[in-house]
Amino acid sequence: MKSDSVLREEVVLQQKLMTAVELGSFKKDTKESKPPRSKTIKIYAKKVWLVAAVFVAAVLFSFIGYLFLRDTNSSGTDLYEAYFYEDPGLAVVMSSTDDYEFYDGMVSYKEGNYEEAITVWSNLSTSRVESDTLRYYQGVALMNLGKMEESATFLDLVVGDNESGFQAKASWYRALIHLRKDEIDLAIGLLENLLPEPRAEELLKELRKSP
16 A cells, blocks of 8 residues: 555656656747847848838939939020020110100119010100110010010011111020020021020030930
8 A cells, every 4th residue: 555655656746747847848949939029120120221221212313313314404494594684774865855765764674664664665656766776675674574475576576687786685585585485496596696606605505415
């Protein structure tokens, strides 16, 4: 009987030991099978930053390319903005009683009151003021107001007048109006007639760089 009791205790002890060994092995296996959390997070963070860096680089490269193309292939409107400047107008000689209204309008023009200048000049007869002078300044005043079609009507009359001292200036501004409308070939034709005038030569070079 006593030997049976000892044997049972021995069996129970062996079972406990086996259970303890299995439990320890399970914990170890479980611990080893879990991926290191911090390492996974670091790898993920690195991937996120890498994707973000690639995206930013792509956007930056596209923007630089846009600027390069814009600078090397300027449109007619871009060139118009770059080369347009307002005609400063004539020196005002108020002592000239015959042309008083014209110079009164010129004062308004030089002050930037283009609408008022046009109103004054529209009431003048070309028999009292040289027609090409009046038409030219009516044209550039309208151009300064952004009224390109109306401006072109007056400037074309001066461009076609081979006796006018304003023909070259009228051709320059008429070419700019063509540029603003992207009528590149028409602008080139007028500018070629102005050579070797430096501004015309420079603008022609810019136009011929464009596709």
